[in-house]
Structure formats: structure tokens, C-alpha cells
Amino acid sequence: xxxTPYLEALRYVSNAKESLQKAGKNGGQxxxxxxxxxxxxxxxxAVLFAIDEYLKRKEGIKFTKPKSIEEYRxxxxxxxxxxxxxxxxxxxxxxxxxxxxxxxSAAVISFGMESTNKIIEYIKxx
Numbered sequence: 001x002x003x004t005p006y007l008e009a010l011r012y013v014s015n016a017k018e019s020l021q022k023a024g025k026n027g028g029q030x031x032x033x034x035x036x037x038x039x040x041x042x043x044x045x046a047v048l049f050a051i052d053e054y055l056k057r058k059e060g061i062k063f064t065k066p067k068s069i070e071e072y073r074x075x076x077x078x079x080x081x082x083x084x085x086x087x088x089x090x091x092x093x094x095x096x097x098x099x100x101x102x103x104x105s106a107a108v109i110s111f112g113m114e115s116t117n118k119i120i121e122y123i124k125x126x
Contacts, residue, residue, distance in 0.1 A: 005053040009120045012046035013113070020109065029104045036109065040098025043116045047090045050116075051076060053123045054083070069095075083122060089115040 003011070016039040023035035030036045051072060056063045058079050066072045069091060077084045093112025097103040 005049070006120065006124050009046045009050045009053075009123065012042050012049060013116060013120065016040070016042035016046070016113070016116075025106055028106045030106055030109070031104075033102045033104060036104060037099050037102055040094045040109065040112070043113055044090060044094040044099060047087065047094070047116050047119050048072070050120045050123050051083070051087065054119075055079070057123070080122070083119060086115040086119050090119065 019035045019039035019042065020030070022032065023039070024031040052065060055066070055075055059075075066075060072087060073084060076087055090112050093108050093115070097105070097108050098112060103109070
């Protein structure tokens with residue numbers, strides 16, 4: 001059975017969850033930032049993967065991969081305002097706070113992961 005884009009995005013999320021488990025928790029904070037950064041990067045990659053698939057379906061042969069977050073925002077904003085909100089949450093929580101700044105806040109990462117899952121649902125096969 002060939003992996004669908006939906007299943008591939010879920011695989012990224014599964015890998016991110018495994019990495020978060022390795023990070024360990026102490027209360028509401030993760031203990032090992034290395035694993036949090038890795039998980040944040042994997043989950044954010046799932047977001048971009050899912051959004052690329054969504055745009056391919058909406059734009060058809062006109063599709064080209066966006067080259068920046070600004071381009072993603074513009075193109076998704078034209079298609080789906082709710083998905084744009086979810087993209088902004090994932091970008092802020094996972095890419096900026098988790099991967100780039102290295103937050104250890106489990107709440108911030110959880111918020112980003114929830115948005116990731118909602119974005120992926122948009123490409124679920126009917």
C-alpha cells in the first residue's frame with residue numbers, strides 16, 4: 001500500500017511525539033531541549049507538508065512550492081482563513097518558540113501540536 005500524503009504527514013507527527021517522550025517532563029516543562037527542538041522541527045515539517053498538499057489540490061497545475069512563510073500565509077489566506085489561523089499558531093509555537101528559541105514549555109508545544117493535527121485533517125482522504 002502506497003503512503004498517502006495524509007499518512008506521510010501523520011508519520012512526521014508520530015516521530016515528533018516519540019522525540020517529545022525522549023525529552024521527558026518535569027511538571028509543565030520538558031527536561032531535554034535537544035529533543036524538544038527536534039520534535040518541533042518534525043511537527044512543523046508536517047505542517048508544511050500538509051499545506052503543500054492542500055495547495056496542490058486547490059491550485060492544480062498552477063501549484064509551485066511557496067518559498068517563505070509570507071507566501072504560505074498569502075496563498076493559504078486566499079483558500080482557507082481557518083487554516084491560516086492554524087498555520088500561524090504552528091509557526092509561532094513550533095517553528096519560532098520550539099525549534100528556533102528552544103522553549104521547554106509543554107503547553108506551548110502542545111498548542112502547536114494540536115494545530116498541526118488540525119491542519120493534517122484537511123488533507124485526509126475522503
